[in-house]
Amino acid sequence: MSHTAAKSAGPKIAIVTGATSGFGDAIARRLVAEGWRIVATGRRRDRLDALVEALGGPDVVHPLCFDIRDEEATSTALATLPDAFANISVLVNNAGLALGTGAAQDCDLEHWRTMIDTNVTGLVTITRLLLDRLIAQRGLIVNLASIASNWPYPGGNVYGGTKAFVKQFSLGLRSDLSAQGVRVTSIEPGLSESEFTLVRTGGDNAAYDALYGGADPLQPEDIAETVRWVVSLPSHVNINSVEIMPVSQSWAPFKIHRDTLS
Template sequence: MKTILITGATSGFGEATARKFAAGGWKVVGTGRRRDRLRTLQQELGDAFLPLEIDMRDRAAVESLAKLEGPWSEIDLLLNNAGLAPPTDPLPKTEWDRIEQVIETNITGLVALTRVLIPKLVERKGQVINLSSVAATYPYKGGAVYAGTKAFVRQFSLDLRSDLAGTGVRVTSVEPGMAETEFTIVRTGGDEAASEKLYAGMKPMTAGDLADLFWWLANLPPHLNINTIELMPVSQSFAGFTVSREA
């Protein structure tokens, strides 16, 4: 039986992936900040799920995941899914605490966890899937900090694969576009109307779509590695540049 460790398992992509892999016969270690949601997911998934209340900004807690015991210690797949974004205000108007929270979660915590789990992943010829974003490639107003962190994740994934060449460990950067989860609600401080407006009139990707993708990546023949994969809903594209014109 294989084991996946999912960060940010309390909602969105992480929660859907926990269900997908548990249904597929995997053991699932799920981390998150919301204890109540972890308990609910444990009640649903039973013995296949180990809930761990961890904030990715807590380096000691993150690194303790390398010390799990028993079958939970045999990690075959690390899904670095946890992440968030500050509001889409211009950089000078964004509070520093929000900027720091995003960098510590999206970059520092991800690197710290990956670093301590590498020996186990090498031992088991495992896999790392890092959640980046199309924002790593296509800029937009108000995205400087978030997009910057996701560009880091994308490049980190490529260089990590270089570091692990010859070990049998697979590394993939997954770069999705618009997907309807709690992401925008969290970003706007709980503004559900803003989220509904963003996705109105289109058919965005779902958390289930991404869970299916992660499952596909995990079950590819072990001699195949997808370096990067970018995906968008059909109704979204990268067409056009913003041009400021004189009145």
């Protein structure tokens, strides 16, 4: 049997979490353009409905409106999938967020919990709930991590820790699922322009403009194209991880704190 014949016949179905903005919205649109049916998840019903309308209607995109931090809501939503969208072969774990840019000693503990509940607990919950389907389809898991999983920076603290978990979890999934023919990829973007930064800064447009001004950052469409490439590869090829930066971004010297000499 050829490598590409390993997947079962039928429509190509992917689930994209956090599909109501940024990377998730762009990924859903890119995959639909490649002939995929999409299960789109998110907390904002109006945006999900707009996505369904924009991408061809309910035969192409099936919306699931729930908060990924809520295990019961996640399980219930997945249990309602119609037969036409049930045989999911690709899970794109995109839902995630950062809250705050301050030093650890100045941070809001509730912000930390929200990041952990979303970026870690929510991600592992939906992954576990879908594993049987993905194994049956010899499918693919794409986890959206970050360069923050590899490179610390001031103010990254818990956000970076959650993304380091996502990267390591991806490697652990690879180890467990290789015998089942399930592929796992961690995608680790650098400076990217999206609603993410407005959420992180509490809607601070000045901070948004200062971060991206003159930098020519990555766009959601760049990440969507990377996901499209990963899912289009033959079933015997696994991309373990992809770290992506805009050309303008590179590594700074190590930070050194110096006491003021009197």
